[in-house]
Amino acid sequence: MFGIGRGLSYLIKAASFAGAICVVLMMLHVTADVIGRYLFNAPLPGTIVVVANYYMIIVVFLAIGAAEEQRAHISVDVLTDLMPERPRNILSIFASVLTVAVVTVLMISGYTEATKKTAMVATKEQGSQLFEVWQSYWFVPLGAALMIAVAVYQILIMITGARSGLAEAPEAAFIND
Template sequence: MFLIGRLLSFMAKFSSVIGTVCVVMMMLHVTADVVGRYVFNAPLTGTIVIVANYYMVLLVFFAIGVAEEKRAHISVEFLTDMMPQRAQTGFSLLSSALTVGVITIVMIGGYTEAMKKTSAGATMEQGSSMLSVWQSYWAVPIGAALMGLIALYRMLVLITGWRNGLKETDIDAKFIND
């Protein structure tokens, strides 16, 4: 089980790298568009479509798995911290089960939509050009699947007491929280 956690952490790290690349590419793309538009009077075709339908979508949906691994989603623990450990474990299991259930619905819905858009060859008009956008729809089920797998794994570790292989916190985050 520990190796499964390591694999999930590797997948989350890979997603994080993809997100980082998207941020850098988005920054460069928008900067090039602004320079082209205002300095050379020649904007880049499709900047809005590419930024909104590729960079942003990949960044958001690939990051949700990373946030799940690092336990970085918003949580309010002021009441549960005062409860006995057994109650805290129960709430943690309930939270993970709800997360797995909701994100599975998102994953299935995203997969269904991605299949429709892929078979239709979805495009968007940008100026006088048509840009293909069906590929970006696959970020939703992929990112949701990663988040769901990590939440399910965390649930199994909590129930069985096995060693957790996830890299849940960074050293910097632990320092900041102290």
């Protein structure tokens, strides 16, 4: 089990690295567009399309697996902090199962939409140019699948009590401690 967790952790690190690269590329792309637009009166074609349909999608959907690994999604623990450990663990398992169910719906919907957009070779128009965007639709089911894999693995770890292997957030990262 530990090896599976380490493997998932490496996948998440790779996805996070890709997201970080996209943040830097987005910053450079927008900066180049602004400089080109206001200093040379020659903006970069397709900046809005690329930022909205590639960079932002990659940053958001590849990061949800990392957030799940570190249990960094928003949670309200007012009542559960008062419970004994066993009911708290049962609720945690239930919440993770619910997460898997909801994100599975997202993954299936994203996959369905991605296949449609791929078949029609979806494009977006900016100015007088068309830009292909069908590839970006595949990041939604990919990111959702990574999140599902992490959530299912965490459920198995909670049930079995085995060593995780996932790189969890350090304790200092939590505000309420």
